[in-house]
Amino acid sequence: MQDFLDARLAERRAQQLYRKHKVLAAAPGPVAEVDGRTLVTFSSNDYLGLATHPDVIAAQQHGAALGAGATASHLVNGHFDIHQQLQNKIAEVTGREAALLFGSGYMANVGVINALVGRGDFVVQDKLNHASLIDGGRISGAQYLRFAHNDLEALEVQLRRAREKNSGKILLAVDGVYSMDGDSAPLAQMAELCQRYDTWLMVDEAHGFGVTGSAENPSAGSAAVAGLDQHSAPILMGTLGKAAGNAGAFVAGSRALIEYLTQFARTYIYTTGMPPAVAAGCLRALELMQQQPLRETLQQRIDYFRQRAAALQLPLENSTSAIQPVLLGCEQTVLAVAERLQEAGFLVGAIRPPTVPAGTARLRITLSAAHSEAQIDGLLQALVPALCAVEAPA
Known part of the structure; x- marks a missing residue:
């Protein structure tokens, strides 16, 4: 060895x-x-600079008084009132009926994909998807199809291929904002293709949640920017360790989806719940997202960087994130x-x-x-x- x-x-x-x-x-x-x-x-x-925000740190310190750890999985006795408050706040921010907490984005993606599809089904993914989506698809047992990055024609070829071979479930999983390139998926067009081929759309909002959204849900992420609601983008995953400055992740969607994942997502069922201090910090971070103009400040910094970099003739990619x-x-x-x-x-x-x-x-x-x-x-x-x-x- x-x-x-x-x-x-x-x-x-x-x-x-x-x-x-x-x-x-x-x-x-x-x-x-x-x-x-x-x-x-x-x-x-x-x-958004929330990892060092004094209000978030104070909330975590207060949450630690509830206990150093959750002591058990959520379904045994590790689900506290602070967890429920956080799930309710996530549902509110994303414009969904309900939400479910996970230990990390990796656990959320692997758990959701494996709970929803398996042998006899299809998973279709962008070639530049995050490793957690790729691994979730590979180990699910479903037939795994990939398409060239953001190529809608290639995506339709794969969806048509999956539908012709399968009368069951097809899941399309994509990043909303791509973590290494900074560009966004054409989610509105993808949602139309999903409707045409009777496919479920799963959007990973790890790098979109908190920093972009719509007028109605300004922190909800790239699916909201594309005008997609709970019906057109039924599975929304987001992380709490990026724009929220903390740790953990969530899936948001219909009450039926969240109830289903509570019963069948193994990475939720068989792991200790989120520490209450982290849940308290996340909750305060989401409140600050709603109360302060953090997104606007970030956008100003992005615009300033790109303008200055362009003036210096630096080789920039097509990213507005x-x-x-x-x-x-x-x-x-x-x-x-x-x-x-x-x-x-x-x-x-x-x-x-x-x-x-x-x-x-x-x-x-x-x-x-x-x-x-x-x-x-x-x-x-x-x-x-x-x-x-x-x-x-x-």
């Missing part, structure tokens, strides 16, 4: 794909102490640029395969409502010479 482990680790190092932990002294806000150095972080998913990737292609190049940025005082994610397809290594710059324009200027001023130094080495 040791020989196998050593060989695989050596192979990963040789491929420039080896990953190391960065040790933070506390949650970035957006300045953090990283491995003993003070850095401005542009690598966090804390899009808080995720602003800079594709460099080569693993060694992206590591070198990230290292130069860190030397200049900025922490940016160097994303490489297998997280992204081969040949698409990139800097994943993520923006927060907590960033200042001066911090964004500082990053861009450091990024230009870092890119030039790597492109034209001495």
